[in-house]
Amino acid sequence: MDIRELLRENIRTLAPYSTARDEYQGELGIYLDANENPYDNNYNRYPDPHQKNLKRRLAEIKGVPVEKIFIGNGSDEPIDLVFRLFCEPRRHNAVSIAPTYGMYKVAAAINDVQMREVQLEPGFTLDAEKLLAATDENTRLLFLCSPNNPSGNCFPKKEIEKVIRRFNGIVILDEAYIDFAGQPGFLSELDEYPNLVILQTLSKAWGMAGLRLGLAFAQPLIVDTLSRVKYPYNINVVTQKIVLEQLRRSPDAQIAEIVSERGRVLEGLAKNPVIRKIHPTDANFVLVEVDEPRTIYDRLIGAGIIVRDRSRIKGCEGCLRITIGTPEENDRLLETLKKL
Numbered sequence: 001m002d003i004r005e006l007l008r009e010n011i012r013t014l015a016p017y018s019t020a021r022d023e024y025q026g027e028l029g030i031y032l033d034a035n036e037n038p039y040d041n042n043y044n045r046y047p048d049p050h051q052k053n054l055k056r057r058l059a060e061i062k063g064v065p066v067e068k069i070f071i072g073n074g075s076d077e078p079i080d081l082v083f084r085l086f087c088e089p090r091r092h093n094a095v096s097i098a099p100t101y102g103m104y105k106v107a108a109a110i111n112d113v114q115m116r117e118v119q120l121e122p123g124f125t126l127d128a129e130k131l132l133a134a135t136d137e138n139t140r141l142l143f144l145c146s147p148n149n150p151s152g153n154c155f156p157k158k159e160i161e162k163v164i165r166r167f168n169g170i171v172i173l174d175e176a177y178i179d180f181a182g183q184p185g186f187l188s189e190l191d192e193y194p195n196l197v198i199l200q201t202l203s204k205a206w207g208m209a210g211l212r213l214g215l216a217f218a219q220p221l222i223v224d225t226l227s228r229v230k231y232p233y234n235i236n237v238v239t240q241k242i243v244l245e246q247l248r249r250s251p252d253a254q255i256a257e258i259v260s261e262r263g264r265v266l267e268g269l270a271k272n273p274v275i276r277k278i279h280p281t282d283a284n285f286v287l288v289e290v291d292e293p294r295t296i297y298d299r300l301i302g303a304g305i306i307v308r309d310r311s312r313i314k315g316c317e318g319c320l321r322i323t324i325g326t327p328e329e330n331d332r333l334l335e336t337l338k339k340l
């Protein structure tokens with residue numbers, strides 16, 4: 001498969017915007033090249049458009065070389081960009097599992113690209129053959145999310161592999177919750193799949209949702225092309241600086257605590273007669289089925305606890321999605337549910 005052939009013609013031939021910082025890259029000097037205000041207030045200079053320091057650090061942490069890392073303004077940015085790179089509006093289409101993260105469909109609609117949703121099997125399991133059968137010669141993108149949101153489960157490695165190997169387009173594998181999963185993701189096998197884009201984020205396990213930093217890992221041709229199409233200064237000075245500081249501490253202790261709390265919350269929920277079904281989870285949330293989701297949702301709101309009502313989504317009838325909180329927050333949740 002020639003990835004270059006999959007790129008839209010206008011993107012393949014794009015002459016990207018060249019920033020002042022692209023033309024001169026020294027460190028010290030008198031900068032009169034970018035029409036900035038010369039008076040230092042920490043924010044008067046444009047950020048590094050290539051996020052070099054941040055990428056070097058992320059390369060160490062993730063064990064992936066910098067040329068295979070794209071940094072976006074949240075995962076939202078690479079999700080939108082893959083449509084702009086690979087899909088000719090109204091001609092190409094994309095395929096995704098359902099139910100899944102809502103942003104793929106929104107990005108498809110904004111880019112005027114048809115999204116074909118393939119319902120997961122009972123128990124939210126993945127049938128690779130069925131997913132592949134929904135593709136045709138105009139399918140450019142295929143979205144998988146593992147652990148999946150809102151169901152919480154990981155898909156078996158073999159099934160994901162089958163999809164990546166057999167699909168003649170780009171597979172976007174969203175691993176936003178992989179740090180909470182019992183199984184490793186696909187990062188260490190990135191080089192085996194030229195058509196794979198892995199999405200990760202600092203919004204969940206790393207606790208930086210407010211800073212907006214999403215990651216895409218792929219072969220250099222895809223990463224280069226994403227970089228040419230993105231807004232030149234997509235990651236601002238403050239985010240680059242604070243993320244670098246935050247990356248000095250390991251998230252492992254918090255991840256371990258959240259995973260342990262997840263076990264405790266699941267046990268508590270299992271004892272509660274209001275809960276009809278607990279869906280297996282590899283993420284920092286759990287999808288539960290109840291008889292009257294809206295009533296339970298409202299009662300929780302009354303107690304100051306906000307969960308996500310997913311009951312109107314096809315395949316999630318009767319379901320609420322509950323994020324794992326601090327031990328105290330989880331106690332409050334379990335106590336409140338007990339009193340219903």
Ligand SMILES: *Cc1c(COP(=O)(O)O)cnc(C)c1O
Pocket residue numbers: 073074075076077101145149174176200201202203204209212213214
């Ligand atoms: C939360 C989440 C993300 C993260 O999005 P950001 O824009 O990076 O905050 C990505 N994918 C899924 C499936 C999510 O649930």
